[in-house]
Amino acid sequence: MIDLSAIVIFFQNIPWMSIILTLQWIFLAYFLAINIAYLALNYVSVFSIIGYMRDHRAEYLPKSLATYQPPVSILIPAHNEQGTIVSSVHSLLGLNYPEFEIVVVNDGSSDETLEEVVEAFGMVEFPEAYRRRIATKPVSRIFASARFPRVRLVDKENGGKADALNAGINCARYPLFCVVDADCILQQDSLARVVRPFLEDPKTVAVGGVIRVLNGCTVHNGFLEKIELPHSLLANFQLVEYLRAFLFGRLGWSPMNALLVISGAFGVFYKERIIAVGGYRSGTVGEDMDLVVRLHRSLRREQRPYRITFVPDPICWTEAPTDLKSLQNQRMRWQRGLAESLAPNFGLMFSRRGGAVGWLAFPFMVLFEFIGPVIEVLGYAAMIPLYLFDLIPLTSFLVFLFVSIGMGVLLSTNALFLEELSFHLYPRSGQQLKLFGVAILENFGYRQINSVWRFMAVVKWLFSFWAKGHWGKIARDGSWQRHADRAEDHPT
Amino acid sequence: LLNLVGTDPKIVFAFWLGVAVAVMTLLMLAVIIVMRQIVLHRERVHARALAFWKTVLAPAAGSEVAAIPPLPDRDLSGFLEAWNEVHEPLRGETTPHLARVAGEVGLEQRLYRRLTHRSFHTRLVAIIALGHVRNIESFRHVEGFIDDKNPIVSLCAARALMQIDPPRAVSKFVPQIVRRSDWSQGSIASILSEVGADNVTRELSEATLQANAEIAPRLIRFLASVNPDAAAPIIRNTLLSSADERLISTCLQVMSKREDLDCVRPLLAHPRWHVRMQAAVTLGRLGVPGDEQRLIAILSDEQWWVRYRAAQALTHLSFITREDMLRIERAQTDKYAKDIIEHVLAEQAMSAAA
Numbered sequence: 001m002i003d004l005s006a007i008v009i010f011f012q013n014i015p016w017m018s019i020i021l022t023l024q025w026i027f028l029a030y031f032l033a034i035n036i037a038y039l040a041l042n043y044v045s046v047f048s049i050i051g052y053m054r055d056h057r058a059e060y061l062p063k064s065l066a067t068y069q070p071p072v073s074i075l076i077p078a079h080n081e082q083g084t085i086v087s088s089v090h091s092l093l094g095l096n097y098p099e100f101e102i103v104v105v106n107d108g109s110s111d112e113t114l115e116e117v118v119e120a121f122g123m124v125e126f127p128e129a130y131r132r133r134i135a136t137k138p139v140s141r142i143f144a145s146a147r148f149p150r151v152r153l154v155d156k157e158n159g160g161k162a163d164a165l166n167a168g169i170n171c172a173r174y175p176l177f178c179v180v181d182a183d184c185i186l187q188q189d190s191l192a193r194v195v196r197p198f199l200e201d202p203k204t205v206a207v208g209g210v211i212r213v214l215n216g217c218t219v220h221n222g223f224l225e226k227i228e229l230p231h232s233l234l235a236n237f238q239l240v241e242y243l244r245a246f247l248f249g250r251l252g253w254s255p256m257n258a259l260l261v262i263s264g265a266f267g268v269f270y271k272e273r274i275i276a277v278g279g280y281r282s283g284t285v286g287e288d289m290d291l292v293v294r295l296h297r298s299l300r301r302e303q304r305p306y307r308i309t310f311v312p313d314p315i316c317w318t319e320a321p322t323d324l325k326s327l328q329n330q331r332m333r334w335q336r337g338l339a340e341s342l343a344p345n346f347g348l349m350f351s352r353r354g355g356a357v358g359w360l361a362f363p364f365m366v367l368f369e370f371i372g373p374v375i376e377v378l379g380y381a382a383m384i385p386l387y388l389f390d391l392i393p394l395t396s397f398l399v400f401l402f403v404s405i406g407m408g409v410l411l412s413t414n415a416l417f418l419e420e421l422s423f424h425l426y427p428r429s430g431q432q433l434k435l436f437g438v439a440i441l442e443n444f445g446y447r448q449i450n451s452v453w454r455f456m457a458v459v460k461w462l463f464s465f466w467a468k469g470h471w472g473k474i475a476r477d478g479s480w481q482r483h484a485d486r487a488e489d490h491p492t
Numbered sequence: 493l494l495n496l497v498g499t500d501p502k503i504v505f506a507f508w509l510g511v512a513v514a515v516m517t518l519l520m521l522a523v524i525i526v527m528r529q530i531v532l533h534r535e536r537v538h539a540r541a542l543a544f545w546k547t548v549l550a551p552a553a554g555s556e557v558a559a560i561p562p563l564p565d566r567d568l569s570g571f572l573e574a575w576n577e578v579h580e581p582l583r584g585e586t587t588p589h590l591a592r593v594a595g596e597v598g599l600e601q602r603l604y605r606r607l608t609h610r611s612f613h614t615r616l617v618a619i620i621a622l623g624h625v626r627n628i629e630s631f632r633h634v635e636g637f638i639d640d641k642n643p644i645v646s647l648c649a650a651r652a653l654m655q656i657d658p659p660r661a662v663s664k665f666v667p668q669i670v671r672r673s674d675w676s677q678g679s680i681a682s683i684l685s686e687v688g689a690d691n692v693t694r695e696l697s698e699a700t701l702q703a704n705a706e707i708a709p710r711l712i713r714f715l716a717s718v719n720p721d722a723a724a725p726i727i728r729n730t731l732l733s734s735a736d737e738r739l740i741s742t743c744l745q746v747m748s749k750r751e752d753l754d755c756v757r758p759l760l761a762h763p764r765w766h767v768r769m770q771a772a773v774t775l776g777r778l779g780v781p782g783d784e785q786r787l788i789a790i791l792s793d794e795q796w797w798v799r800y801r802a803a804q805a806l807t808h809l810s811f812i813t814r815e816d817m818l819r820i821e822r823a824q825t826d827k828y829a830k831d832i833i834e835h836v837l838a839e840q841a842m843s844a845a846a
Contacts, residue, residue: 055642061647061676067717068681129834144842393498399503414520416524424531429525436524
């Protein structure tokens with residue numbers, strides 16, 4: 001029989017106060033560390049953006065001769081994209097760039113994606129001598145068009161986004177390839193801007209661009225015409241989040257050559273280097289980040305000089321989800337993608353040749369992006385019993401909340417400041433005040449619910465990791481391009 | 493409020509940290525709003541001046557302007573943008589009417605002052621504008637900037653110097669092309685094409701002959717684009733004597749003399765695939781009867797790109813018809829060779845249909 005009194009005595013003997021005190025210090029130290037890290041990134045970003053704007057504010061030099069601009073293969077993976085694919089390809093054909101080809105990869109769509117492209121561009125089957133440099137699901141047919149010689153269409157079995165991109169890489173003819181999601185909106189000079197780092201530094205192997213929120217803007221003929229703030233509050237929250245994520249989340253790492261994420265929605269890569277690391281890894285939802293982490297790891301191991309760069313120009317626009325369910329799916333997917341990219345590349349952390357990636361960016365991702373939501377949610381959750389059992393005074397909780405929310409607002413305001421220093425896309429005072437209001441409001445509920453979703457994703461991922469002993473199995477149902485999980489990127 | 497916070501030092505510290513953060517946030521918001529208003533005001537003034545001076549300068553590019561209005565300081569940035577915009581399409585030509593405008597508004601003296609301005613943008617616009625003024629006197633004011641660490645400043649200065657006094661500037665520009673790996677190649681090529689072959693050939697040829705294998709490909713490319721005849725002997729010499737595969741590849745890409753094909757043919761068997769590929773492309777461009785057999789031989793190369801370019805090269809030879817290609821395809825026993833010919837023929841049919 002269980003001796004209840006013994007249990008009670010056991011619990012009474014636990015030094016609760018000292019445990020709570022220790023935990024308090026741990027939480028405090030973590031809180032300080034995460035905010036100092038973000039502020040430091042912000043500090044680096046201010047200098048980066050000032051330098052970037054200084055050099056690229058105007059076209060000071062005569063236009064580069066066309067023969068000196070490398071040709072680019074634009075890859076569009078498409079699964080059940082019948083509604084958007086034709087207009088996307090049409091808008092890409094209007095890009096202002098001397099030489100490029102568009103390779104649409106139909107990843108086993110069950111709708112009319114293939115037929116729509118074939119009809120719209122007058123495509124016919126083409127006897128291409130296909131090179132299978134990266135293993136993919138079987139490619140059944142390749143189409144080309146006499147009317148639109150820049151466009152090619154690859155028809156293959158469904159294998160997921162990574163597999164579709166690998167098939168696209170196999171078909172790409174040019175030394176650089178650009179990945180674009182079918183529902184992204186570009187600007188006519190987007191490609192020229194994102195290719196520029198390859199011209200400025202021959203060591204460049206990959207370049208990422210900023211993804212901006214499209215909601216509220218006007219699009220004409222597939223190109224952005226007018227920039228406005230979104231109407232929905234949820235989309236506005238995401239807009240501030242994107243500003244924070246891209247303007248200092250990425251720009252801060254770029255000068256240290258420690259950028260770990262290049263958007264799956266828009267990025268340019270040096271093809272041979274990607275083939276050398278085996279292309280995109282299938283069976284993961286975070287194939288974009290995984291690729292960049294592997295690139296770093298492989299190039300550092302081989303001790304090759306390289307640059308992975310970030311271009312802060314607003315060059316790619318995507319629609320943010322406007323309902324909570326879609327947003328939840330998206331955020332949980334991103335968190336899982338983060339975990340799936342970090343776990344297999346854990347060898348990079350504090351590795352001897354890791355440089356800034358191994359010693360700063362990777363630990364930052366693990367400590368603050370992966371574990372961060374867990375600490376935050378546990379911190380909030382612990383407050384309730386601690387308060388109920390009178391182990392912590394309400395004042396302490398409120399003061400901590402005050403500082404935490406204050407830091408959140410400060411970081412978002414810093415992002416608005418960076419935006420003002422650079423592109424000021426939202427120039428009216430009314431827009432700025434609205435964004436500031438959003439930067440405050442997002443700390444009351446939105447940020448916390450995001451942390452809960454990310455926490456859930458971490459738990460789910462850990463569960464599948466331990467249960468199956470691998471990185472998790474992805475059901476390849478093509479959900480990577482459904483409206484719910486749209487295009488987007490990972491604001492961190 | 494302080495009474496509520498209590499005396500626990502951790503809580504007091506956190507409270508004051510929160511207050512500091514809140515103050516910083518409000519301060520930053522104020523900075524953003526003030527900065528925006530300043531920028532908006534400047535942009536309005538600039539846009540007004542730009543629009544006005546465009547209407548004055550655009551006609552002056554072609555004909556005499558009767559009366560030139562005074563140029564107040566607040567209009568200078570708009571004037572300079574209009575000045576540079578009007579000159580860009582002229583591509584090196586000078587117009588006496590624009591020079592008169594510059595003289596009347598006292599442009600040069602104002603630009604010299606701007607060369608020492610702390611704003612990067614102001615300095616650069618002044619350098620570019622001085623290039624367009626083309627007064628020999630400006631050379632000494634601009635020449636120091638060619639050594640600037642920033643590649644954009646140094647390249648803009650190089651361009652301005654080449655506009656002001658090409659023979660004198662080229663002796664500064666070419667050594668910098670050799671030294672500066674951070675200069676964008678497209679921009680260098682643009683500047684070289686603006687000043688023309690006569691001004692740069694001698695210096696560029698000498699530099700190419702003296703350059704090491706790392707820099708020589710860049711220089712050969714520039715030389716071949718401004719003066720193919722001057723590049724030809726250097727290319728021939730390189731193809732005969734160099735062991736550097738990157739240099740050989742570059743020479744193959746830019747060579748234009750059929751007389752040098754003898755140096756190309758052996759390269760179809762080069763151990764590096766990109767050299768074989770470039771040799772095939774060159775034969776396709778310049779080849780003569782007999783070369784088709786050499787290209788047919790590499791249709792079975794282990795590298796896709798070599799096979800592809802060899803097949804393309806065959807179709808580019810003027811004496812090879814579509815029927816010849818079909819005959820060559822039928823004669824192939826290797827599957828890869830057949831596939832690549834089929835591919836290239838389909839491409840050819842596709843472009844013909846287009």
